[in-house]
Amino acid sequence: MPRGVAIPELRQQLFAAAERVILRDGPAKLSGRAVTTEAGVAAGLLYAHFTDLDDFLAAYAVDRTFIIGATAGALPDRAGTGDPAANLTDTLLAIPREALAALARLMVLKPELAARVRDVLGDHATALDAIEQAATAYLEAERRLGRITETVDPPAVALAIDGLLHHLVLTAEDIDPRLRRAITALVGTTANERSGDNG
Known part of the structure; x- marks a missing residue:
């Protein structure tokens, strides 16, 4: 050029x-x-x-974390609509897969980038935290609405879903069916569906 x-x-x-x-x-x-x-x-x-390579990588991590967090952050707004397991799955699949996989690999090599991301975006702003927190907030809202059972532990299920997503993004080619099946198993059918079936 x-x-x-x-x-x-x-x-x-x-x-x-x-x-x-x-x-x-x-x-x-x-x-x-x-x-x-x-x-x-x-x-x-x-x-x-950029000042140096670390400055560039920090800017990259902030940019991709913001994108991932913004996508996941829309999840709680879906509470009360549609199917909870489908809402979770569809939102997670909307996160750019390449960005999530690359950022996860980079953070393993350079964990110090997490602090630089938090300096810009605030506490709990790494991509891992953003997904887990959004899923927790969503599941808590759905449980309050009675659309998932009281036996569902939102923070525990959110952590499991977050780990599952990262595992699949890093290891699997076709993650959609496996993610849907696992999330459905973790969240179950809605309380309303079960009541209807029993009625």
Whole structure:
């Protein structure tokens, strides 16, 4: 690319390139050169916008955490509508899979990024926390509405669902049916459905 030509959405282009490197080669292979080569831009361009690689990775982690948190954060608003297990599954499947898988791998290699994400987005703002908290709030709301049984422990089930999602994102190709089956088993059918069946 010629010098002096602005690149629209450069940050997102670099973030997407970093994501591809993480998913293809692993986070240990990340370097400024690997990212810019993958993005097809000049080698020094990353450092023209970020202090160093850690600064870039922190910005990437904040960006992807925000996206993941915003998607998961819509879940509590679905309380009282539709099927609880389907609401959980559909919301979790709407989270960008590549972003979640890449961020999880990066955080394992660089756990110190979690503190930098919290500095920007606040406490409990890592992607892991955001999903677990949204699921907990949703399940608590559904339990108050009587749409899931009192035996469901929202924090425990939310933690299990969060772990399940990350396991499937990191290991499975087709996660939809497995995630749906597991969440249905964890949450069960709605209390109203059971009452109707018994009536």
